[in-house]
Amino acid sequence: MNPYKTFKTLVPEQRKNLLILFATGLLYWIGITIFLPILPLYVEHLGGTKQQIGMVMGSFAIGLILSRTWLGEIADYRGRKIVVIIGTIVAFLSPIGYLVANSIVHLIAVRAFNGISVAAFTTGYNALVTDLAPVKQRGEIIGYMNLSVPLGMALGPALGAILLPQIGYKVLFGCIAGLAFLTCTLSSQVREKNHPLASSEQHQQQNQPSRSFWQLLTSRSLFVPSLIFLLIGMMFGVLVTFLPLYKREMAGLFYSTAAIASFSCRIFVGQASDRYGRGLFISLSLICYTMSMVLLSISESSVGFIMAAILEGTGGGILIPMMLALISDRSYSSERGRVFAVGVSGFDVGIAISGPLLGFLNWEYPSMFALAASFAGIGFLLFITxxxxxxxxxxxxxxxxxxxxxxxEEKTLNQ
Structure with a gap:
């Protein structure tokens, strides 16, 4: 498992673009995850109730859901890079919006707008990485390039927790906006390959079918991964909404520990999945997610809390790159932007509905995490069957x- 050796096998232009893209991703995820431990506290600081905190956090997925479709089309027909830049511009504007918001309704609107950033960046970034990666090393390259996520999540929440007491919300949000501006500047330096040909006639000439969003969504090859993303999104929505309130003094430690675990396993699973297949690793990740949420629901000790963080990070570190590789394997380059939009939209919907739903139910926190464990467990049963x-x-x-x-690569998709 030698990332240096792997990248040395790439042509110089390919290697340069991937390295710039990785740096862009790292800065982006540092900025976006600083919000994780502080935004629920910010809403509470402004007088928000538990239900309103759930609404604000869940509204993030509204922007994701409403924008995935057209961003995927832009990525396929106009190019991946422009979608990445859109994501960084929205990331720059969002912290400013939080600063000027003076009501829960305004916070919900800004949070929904912020969701467009993640929809754009992840769609463009993952499509660019897949385009640049050699097919035989696809899982390995996707795994390495997605290390920017756990690295960013290790640094971002920790920075947020450390800086907030020192500089306050206003200065911290200003710093996040500045970091997003730097990310936008860096993303403009990426040189993408010519984007896939868009017309149906050109697709047919390349033996690549031109499928609509509805055809992609109803294809079993993509519907089941989308449904699993939905269930994990519901689990993750519970985690990011209520963990900072349940264990507010340890939330930053949880995210950083999870990110370290995620980073550690991503180094190995990408190349291993190219050799042994994606299925085994996806199964293991869903088991890890289930065990993590069970521990959060029953454990009262710091050791159990740390073990839950390690399992959650391991689950995310394996599942996200493996599911991205899986849906890449099941799609053509000419439709990959839309395929990522369709596949990951399940995750967006899950986040959108779980936080507000459980906020209105007003359950005790252990019961919320027990329900989150059931979401991951159902995802595991769905995947193996x-x-x-x-x-x-x-x-x-x-x-x-x-x-x-x-x-x-093996045969034509069964619609």
């Missing part, structure tokens, strides 16, 4: 005993 053409093939794929029968 429905991830391939039938239950037998799904179980074998989920155990790493056979390849992905939906991968387009």
């Amino acid at each position: 429905q991830s391939n053409r039938n239950i037998i093939h799904s179980l074998r794929f989920a155990c790493g005993l056979e390849g992905d029968r939906y991968a387009v």
Whole structure:
């Protein structure tokens, strides 16, 4: 497992673009995750109730959901880079919006607008990485390039927790805006490959079908990953909304520990999945997520809390790059922006509904995390029974005993 050796095999232009893109991703995720431990506290500082905190945090996914579709189309038809830049511009404007917001309604609107940033950046970034990565090293390159996420999440929440008592909300939000401006400047230096040809005739000439969003969503090869993303999004929505309130003095430690665990496992799983398949690692990640939420629901000790963070980070470190690699395997380059938009939209919807729903239910925090564990557990059962053409093939794929029968390199997708 040698990232240096892997990147040395790439042509210089390819390597340069990936390195600039990685630096862009790292700065972006530092800025975006500084909000994780401080935004629920900021809403509470402004007088928000538990229900209103859930509404504000969940509204983040409104922008994600409403913007994924057209951002995916822009990525396919206009290029990936412009979508990345859109994400960084919105990231620059959002902290300013939080500063001037003077009501819960305004905070909800800004938080929803902020969601456009993540929708744009993740769609453009992941499509760019997949375009630049050699097919035989796709899982490995995606794994390495997505190390920017746990690194950013290790630094961002810790910085937020450290800086907030020292400089206050206003200066901290200003610093986040400045970091986003730097990210935007850096992203403009990326040189992308010519974006895929857009017309149906050109797709047919390349033996690549031109599928609509509805065709992509209803294709079983993409519907099941989207449904799993939905369930994990619901779990994650519970985590980011209520953990800072449940263990406010330890929330920053949880996120940083999880990010370190995520970073550690991502170094290895990408290359291993290119050799052994995606299914085994996705199964393991869903088990880790389930165990993490169970620990949060029953453990009262700091050791249990840290173990939950390690398991959550391991789950995220494996699941996200493996699911991205999976849906990349199941799509053509000419539709990859829309495919990422469709696949990850399930995650957006999950975040949107779980925080506000549980906020209105007003359950005790352990019960909320027990429900979050059930979301991940259902995702695991769904994957081992429905991830391939039938239950037998799904179980074998989920155990790493056979390849992905939906991968387009092997055969045409079954609509």
